[in-house]
Amino acid sequence: MIFIFRKNTKRILRTLLTNPILIIGYWIFCFELASLCMYGRINNNIYFLLLCIVLLISIIVFTTIRIIKDREYDSKKSNTWQYISIIIMVAITLFYGVEIYKSATNYGGKLAWTIERIKNERSVKFEHNNIYEYGVEGIFEDINKEYTLPKKLYMASDFKLTFNSDGTITSFDTFVYGKNEDGKEETYLISYDVNKSQDITVWLNGYAGADYDEDKLLEPLIKTVNAIPVQQTVSKWKESKYGLVYYGKRNWGYNTEGIININEEGKEHHLEEESSEIIGYTVSIFVPGKEKEIIPARYHLIGDPSWSKPKTTPNQDSSKEKQQELTNNNEQFFLSKEVGYRLNFVDKALGSSFYSLSMTVDGGENWEVINEDPFNGTIGGPSGITFINNQLGFLGATRPSGTEGELYRTDDGGISFTKVNYTPREVKLDSGQSISPFDSPGMPYEKDGVFNMLVGQGADGDYNGNSSALYRSKDNGETWEYLKEVKK
Known part of the structure; x- marks a missing residue:
């Protein structure tokens, strides 16, 4: 049988x-x-x-x-x-x-995102969903029931929220990070949309590009909203939907339009020096789509000395501030005192962020968007920006995991970008296994008519003391050849 x-x-x-x-x-x-x-x-x-x-x-x-x-x-x-x-x-x-x-790997397709979602996306029951009763603190109380949040949180993106006239929260999103009790960094991409789900969506283990900037503290948002008479503020507008936004510490200069200083009891506080420069953590309440018709209420909480910059007289520090504005970093580059380029955070989804590219020709007084999507898709965060001249420039992108990156090149002044390809450098370990550890390109620089680029190992790099690979290009960064390994 x-x-x-x-x-x-x-x-x-x-x-x-x-x-x-x-x-x-x-x-x-x-x-x-x-x-x-x-x-x-x-x-x-x-x-x-x-x-x-x-x-x-x-x-x-x-x-x-x-x-x-x-x-x-x-x-x-x-x-x-x-x-x-x-x-x-x-x-x-x-x-x-x-x-x-x-x-299914390296965010190369839809399956990789699905696997990422299964690994890191979580749902939290949203119980404190009325801003009049619980402020925004209720949001983090609900999340803290499921996940113990770091005591000190910073924002990697802005905090935006909408709510109805009865105080019911309809949507919000932010990306926060901090260190837990063991000193390990934790990230939380938080979003909520009543039209999609009754639960808060939380993404764990993302890449925040953490710089622990005190200007992006989350605590001032919570304390300020607790002090704001939100219902009283919006009732005079008689609209059905309202918005709240918090960017962290802001410099309003000497523009007092919509500025309201309040103390922790919610009472308005009038400063003795009305001519003082206005700098501090600001929470704005507004009517979406009618910001020009209805002036937003911009609240400053008075009481914590560390939340406000010491008063200055007009033009006292203008030169220092101007110099700070012209400082180059991962999201901004000035080719000259007048011409500069800046990456602007637009949106985020699935642990990645979307950016547009703006340009200024008057030293940062005015900016104009010249490219709606320079990275041709989603990234974890920008890792660098540089322009060699007014036509040739480079952008760096880091994957959400922070373990690898990509380089993009423009030769038309930022109107369009193409991904830069280079042959990965393989090395052989003592075990005989071959690996390609260099996968995070830095910003190219020109020296003696030749372009150089250091390719690092990303957040997970540990090969040979986290060394880098040096590449060179003789055609303005179009093609690259490996030169040698460089130790830090």
Whole structure:
């Protein structure tokens, strides 16, 4: 009996593997499955996948029944075709298997994002969802029930919130980070949209580009909103929907429009020196879409000396402030005192951020967006920006994990960017294993007519003392060749 079963199984497998219809159906199935993993678009692929599955199952069932009923039946295909069909099936499996693997790693496709979501996306029940009763502190109380938040939190992005006239919160989003009791950095990408879910969505283990800037503390937001008479403020506007925004510490100069100083009891506080420069943590309440018609109420909480800059007389520190504005960093670069470029945070999703690129020709007095999406998609955060002249420039991008990055190049002044490719440098470990540790390109720089670029190892780098690879380019950064390994 066992012998007959084994014999039938071999005949069934041999017949199936040499069936041209099954091979074609299997190829279409693998193609559609790989497309689904790479691009998502489930509505476009699911019908073909289901059709292929039905076809494959039908062929398998039909072939099995036929062979069991007719013991004399066997495939009439030649041995040559049997070998060819097996090679085709293996080739299809390997090719599309590699494509599916690519879509599941290094954020190379939709499957990678789905895996990332399963690993890091969490839902938190939103109970304190009325700003009149609980302020914004209730949001973090609800999250703290599920995850112990660091005591001192900083914002990697702004805090934005909308609410109805009855105080019901309808949406908010922010990206915060801090160090836990063990000194380990933790990040929380927090969002809520009542139209999508009744729960708060929290993304863990993201990349915040943490610089622990005191100007981006979260605590002033919570304390200020607790002191603001929010319901009283919006009632005079008689609208159905309102907004709240907090950017951290801001410099309003000497513009007092909409500025309201209050103490912790919620009473308005009038400063003795009305001519003083206005600098501090600001929480703004406004009517979305009507900011020009209805002046936002911009609240400063008075009481904590560390939250306000010492008063200055007009123009006392103007030269220092101007110099600070012209400082180059990962998101801003000035080619001259007048011409500069700046990356502007636009939005975020799935742990990544979206940026636009602006340009100024008057030293930062006015900025104009020249590229809505210079990175051609999503990134974890910008890692650098530099311009060699008014046409040639480079942008650096870091993946959400912080473990690798990419470089983008423009030769039309930032109107368009293309990804820079370079051959990864492989090194062999003592164990004999080959790795490519250098995957985080820095900003190129010109020296003696040749462009140089150091490619580091990212946040997870530990090879050879976290050394870097030096690349050079003789065609203005279009192509790069490896030169040598450089130790810090």
